[in-house]
Amino acid sequence: MGEKEEKFEFNFSEESDGTKRLLEYLPVLNSIVNSSSTFIIDEIERSIHPLIVKKLISKFSGDELTQGQLIFTTHESNLLDQEIFRPDEIWFAEKNIIGATSLYSLSDFKEHNTIDIRKGYLSGRYGAIPFLGNLNDLNWHKFKMRRSNIYQAG
Structure with missing residues (x-):
């Protein structure tokens, strides 16, 4: 309305x-x-x-x-909220250096039910965080947008 x-x-x-x-x-x-x-x-x-x-x-x-x-x-x-899920209901996926994925449960960490797992996850406590590398190594300044919307080295 x-x-x-x-x-x-x-x-x-x-x-x-x-x-x-x-x-x-x-x-x-x-x-x-x-x-x-x-x-x-x-x-x-x-x-x-x-x-x-x-x-x-x-x-x-x-x-x-x-x-x-x-x-x-x-x-x-x-x-990632223990008021919604039990620890055995939350699973993490993490890729290793060769790209193979491991799955593991929050219950593997034996956390108390009052722990803020969202904060712990984002700080890397449970792994499963993407590897970003050094974004400065991407050399974005070497690429220019052309009118054809195709990226080409400048």
Whole structure:
């Protein structure tokens, strides 16, 4: 509704990516609540506001009537919250120097349930932090944008 309580209709194609993504989740969320289905979603936070994702996840995690299971990957550190998840429900993925990925659980660290795991994760306490290298070595100043939108060495 607008400021004057006017109604506006949008075609689905005019909706934001986040709204489209949420609407696409509806059948999945319904199945999780009402059946013993398990769904896997890659990057659950993609195009959706972090507070909306956290509220949805909190709802399913804390609802004893939910019958199914949701397994998801995320880069959203705000979901690293022990009020939402048990330590054995949080898993980290870390690549080694040759690109092989290791998976391990927060429960491996034996953290107290009052520890701010989000802060610990972002500071590198649990690993699984991307290796950025030295960004100064990228030599961005040597590249110029051409009108063809193709990057070429200057």
